[in-house]
Amino acid sequence: MPDNAPPVRLDLGCPMDVPVPAERQFYRRMSTLGYLAASVPPRLASAGSAVAIPILAVQQMNDVGLGGALVAVSLGPSVLAAPLVGAALDRARRPGLLIAGSGLLSAIAFAVTAFLGQIPLPVVFASLALAGAVSPFYFGGLSSFVADAMPDRRRAFAYDALSYNVSAVAGPALVGLAALFFPAQVALGLLAAAAVLGALSTAAIGLRSHAAAGVSVARSVLDGLGHILGHRPLAVVTAASTLSQLGQGGLAVAAVALSIERTGAPGDGALLVTSFAIGSLVGALWETVRPTRARLPAVMMLGFVFTGLSTIAAALDLGTAWTAAAIGLSGAFTASATAAMLHLRSRLSPPRLRSQVFTVGAGLRTSAAAAGAALAGSATGLSGGLTVAGIGLIWVVSAGLMIAYPATAGDKKATPSRSTSPGRTLPEDRDGRHEVREDMSFD
Numbered sequence: 356m357p358d359n360a361p362p363v364r365l366d367l368g369c370p371m372d373v374p375v376p377a378e379r380q381f382y383r384r385m386s387t388l389g390y391l392a393a394s395v396p397p398r399l400a401s402a403g404s405a406v407a408i409p410i411l412a413v414q415q416m417n418d419v420g421l422g423g424a425l426v427a428v429s430l431g432p433s434v435l436a437a438p439l440v441g442a443a444l445d446r447a448r449r450p451g452l453l454i455a456g457s458g459l460l461s462a463i464a465f466a467v468t469a470f471l472g473q474i475p476l477p478v479v480f481a482s483l484a485l486a487g488a489v490s491p492f493y494f495g496g497l498s499s500f501v502a503d504a505m506p507d508r509r510r511a512f513a514y515d516a517l518s519y520n521v522s523a524v525a526g527p528a529l530v531g532l533a534a535l536f537f538p539a540q541v542a543l544g545l546l547a548a549a550a551v552l553g554a555l556s557t558a559a560i561g562l563r564s565h566a567a568a569g570v571s572v573a574r575s576v577l578d579g580l581g582h583i584l585g586h587r588p589l590a591v592v593t594a595a596s597t598l599s600q601l602g603q604g605g606l607a608v609a610a611v612a613l614s615i616e617r618t619g620a621p622g623d624g625a626l627l628v629t630s631f632a633i634g635s636l637v638g639a640l641w642e643t644v645r646p647t648r649a650r651l652p653a654v655m656m657l658g659f660v661f662t663g664l665s666t667i668a669a670a671l672d673l674g675t676a677w678t679a680a681a682i683g684l685s686g687a688f689t690a691s692a693t694a695a696m697l698h699l700r701s702r703l704s705p706p707r708l709r710s711q712v713f714t715v716g717a718g719l720r721t722s723a724a725a726a727g728a729a730l731a732g733s734a735t736g737l738s739g740g741l742t743v744a745g746i747g748l749i750w751v752v753s754a755g756l757m758i759a760y761p762a763t764a765g766d767k768k769a770t771p772s773r774s775t776s777p778g779r780t781l782p783e784d785r786d787g788r789h790e791v792r793e794d795m796s797f798d
Contacts (some may be wrong), residue, residue: 389560391759394518396553397493400546402526411539415472432487436452441711443577451562458554469543495717499710513642520639560744580713583702586636589703595756602749604724605731613739630679634686655759659690663750670744
């Protein structure tokens with residue numbers, strides 16, 4: 356070897372069966388608990404607000420339509436703000452402070468909304484619009500840092516999927532329980548407190564900076580959108596996951612229509628939605644204990660396939676128990692697919708664009724879910740059973756899109772020639788941007 360040759364760096368992997376020291380196990384648990392403490396409360400608050408705000412609008416203004424408009428305002432700005440939020444997080448030296456700040460702003464917005472009927476309506480609308488604009492920070496934005504908090508990436512994204520599922524179940528449940536004994540203002544106060552708790556937890560755990568500097572925000576946003584659309588593996592993952600939300604967004608509406616058709620009781624639709632949520636939660640818990648180790652695109656594809664087939668099976672008129680069980684099973688299959696999707700987003704994104712990929716992806720899924728609810732509402736005049744079957748078919752089609760995922764893409768291991776592992780950097784082109792190859796991953 357020449358005298359001036361660079362030293363050889365060896366990356367010795369640790370076998371899975373080597374015992375982990377007790378001290379390391381302690382810090383691993385702390386990072387996991389810390390991430391859940393930071394991510395669950397603000398997501399719970401957001402999910403709960405979609406239930407609390409309509410109840411408050413009826414109690415204070417006797418106007419259901421106003422409640423729907425307020426919820427729409429609290430959700431709508433997220434997809435527009437997502438690219439800027441991602442760019443801000445990718446450039447921030449202390450991203451945890453930005454995410455914590457977004458939680459505090461959401462808490463203020465929910466506290467202001469609790470005074471609906473006592474303060475000018477435009478103030479309430481503006482507050483909720485602000486909450487919607489900052490929500491990408493603690494949804495997709497926070498997800499982009501989960502792999503930094505936990506050493507096992509598969510388990511890390513399984514815990515992130517668990518965070519989303521716990522929030523989706525616990526938020527509405529908290530509001531429903533509070534509404535039994537107190538006016539809706541109390542529920543919104545509890546949601547505001549949850550957002551504050553999440554903000555404090557985020558500030559406490561600290562998040563590693565993605566440290567992307569030297570590029571303007573506008574250039575960063577354009578690079579992020581270009582990577583999402585132009586990097587084929589990531590584009591396929593984004594398209595499939597977005598389309599799947601078209602189905603999931605319409606499930607609640609379709610469940611009510613199916614219940615009216617089968618039992619004449621629209622309230623039974625809540626049972627079906629609850630079954631789906633419980634199934635999702637059980638599946639997410641299982642993923643944290645035994646993360647799926649198969650190829651990520653295959654996990655995502657099969658998760659969508661089995662979710663769709665189970666949903667189609669629920670459309671068969673074999674009794675309420677059958678329908679609830681089939682819907683619950685379909686929810687269980689979403690957990691592994693969601694964890695795989697989050698992991699693929701991370702693997703297929705360079706660090707300087709990672710937060711953008713997560714925030715834009717989450718915004719697209721939110722918009723697709725809203726569109727799915729609208730489409731399901733317009734289709735219920737045909738048949739509740741056909742609507743549910745159609746939703747299942749959307750999931751199957753989403754799985755079909757994953758066929759376009761290139762077999763050479765580095766979804767399981769980082770491409771040896773290009774990596775962001777310690778001691779190595781991605782090659783840059785003449786403009787200082789990372790060159791992206793279609794088959795590369797960025798772990």
